[in-house]
Amino acid sequence: MTNRRGPNFELRALLTEAGWTQEALARAVNTLGAEIGAILRYDRTAVAHWLSGTQPRHPVPQLTAEALTRRIGRPVTPEAAGFPDCARDTGPADPIAGFGALCRTDTDAARRSLLHQRPYRVADAVAPAAPAHPVPGGPLGARTETTASLHDAVVFFAASIETHGGRHARGALGAYLADDVVPLLGAALPQRQRREVLVLAARLAFLLARMYEDGLLHGAAQRYYTHAHRLAAEAGDRTTWSVVVRAMSSQAHRLGHLPSALQLADAAHRAARSSPPAQQAYVQAQLAVVLGASGDRRGALTALGRAERAAEQAPRSAVPFESYPPAALLFQTSAALESLGDLQGALAALRRAAGERAASDVRGRALSQARFGQLLLRGGRLDEACAAWSGFLSARERLRSGEADRAVREMRQALAPYRNRKPAADLLARTAHGR
Structure with missing residues (x-):
């Protein structure tokens, strides 16, 4: 900890607004620490030090601001909480420049901890605008010399997550994005090829987000999901965009932020209406889960029915982003039924899922x-x-x-x-x- 001048009146005022004791803030910060894989054990004594003017080490100011944001219901920055010397992680507004800056941070050992210790931000868990001028859907074009390695990378890293877990090869994917994909995004390419590179970059960013989420680094995962949907929007690809936003809904729900999860699931549902059946099944299954969690039984069962019908129409395929495995749909079905109080139905769905799982x-x-x-x-x-x-x-x-x-x-x-x-x-x- 470092000292600052005078008492932290800003933090005291926010505590009063939140209706929190010093102990309650400490507990909230400790809980948020778990979302970035940190074991924190702060108590009221630590908060008393902050109120007296002590500046806690990174990432505590960011965690404190996020805890107050969630409690009060409006955005609170570290500066507004009386911690003025905090590094900002905002990047360029341009989606490609912003993505490049994020990838460079992730491969810089001196700066990587800033990304890994970034808290999940509920204020950022809002449905973005879908691509305004979507390009007609359909599969990506034939592999070219430019895109072949990107196609291979999507297949490899998607398989790696399922076979080895999200903490395996995460650094390799981050380095590949920074060293190979980001320069390609800045290259002069024909329009069709540029769109394919954008879509494949979005899919790789999505996979890295999944790796971070599986590693319980939820703030970093949120950053990559955000850049994935921005790249998909830049390409005009509503299908990939809806897949990413659906995953953001799942993350929000997992962390207990049901209103955000509902909003994101609904946005994905609306954008995926013209998508191929596999992607529609993927989106509808998540919508069913969050509707069930919100108590909307009819809506959840309707969404489940749509997911099942779409899955029946989808071709059987193992290609990432172009398929939705039956076992994954049954796992989501189980979650939806459990939220509706149907324990036996949830168990039956999991039993069926076990029989459908690929060995890999x-x-x-x-x-x-x-x-x-x-x-x-x-x-x-x-x-x-x-x-x-x-x-x-x-x-x-x-x-x-x-x-x-x-x-x-x-x-x-x-x-x-x-x-x-x-x-x-x-x-x-x-x-x-x-x-």
Whole structure:
């Protein structure tokens, strides 16, 4: 911590406006730390120091501002919270220049921590404007000498996430974007080829966002999702744009920001109306989940029906962004049914999903089994739940995934009341000391 002149009257006024005690602010900052993969243990004493004029180290000013933003319901900057010496991470307004600046930051070891420690910002989780003049949809053109490597990279990194988890090869994708894709975005290309490069760059940015999200670095993921939809909009590609915005809805929902998740899911739904069936199924499945979470039973079931019909019309394919695996749709179906109180339906959907998982989808299988364990335990079926979790732990050993690590913590918490029962005790022992 560093000192500043005089008491922090700005922070005190914001605490009063928020109706928070010093302890409540400390808890909120600690919670936000988890969204950037940091374990923080601040208490009221730390907040008292901030109020007296002590400047906390990065990223605490940004986390404090975001905590107050969420509580008060209007944007609060670190400067407005009385922390004037904070680095800003705003980039150029131009989508290509902004994306290039982000990629350069991500590959600069001295500046990367600023990106990794950036909090998820609810104020930024708003539906952007869809491409105003969309280019007619359809698959991208034939591979050319210019775009062949980009096509290959999309396939490779998409497969890497599912087989190895989002923490695997993340640096490699960041370096590829900075060293190969960004220069290509600035090259003089024919219009059709330029559009393809923009779309492929958007897809690669989306994949890096997914990697960061799976690594529980949600602020960094949000930045890449934002640039992905901006690149898609620059290309006039509403299909890729809607895929990105749908993923942003899923992230917002996962973090507990249901109004943002609903708004983003609805924007993706509207933009995807003329998209191919696979992408429509992907978008409708997320809409069903958030509508179910909001208590709109009829809307959720309607969206699920649309997702299922679209999936039936979609060609079977393993090409990223041009397919939606049946197992993924069933996983979303389970989530929607669970939110509607249909535990048996949710369990049945997960059982079907297990039979549909590709052998290479290690991450999807692991997270499905972890979720299966949670639902089985809720139904009072401890032995079956432990069997599902045992399968999850076996798959998890092959992954570098923050989501899988989080699922282990949730499993241990759920099993704690049953620690004297042998199946539960075996799993708790198996995962002791971070194993």
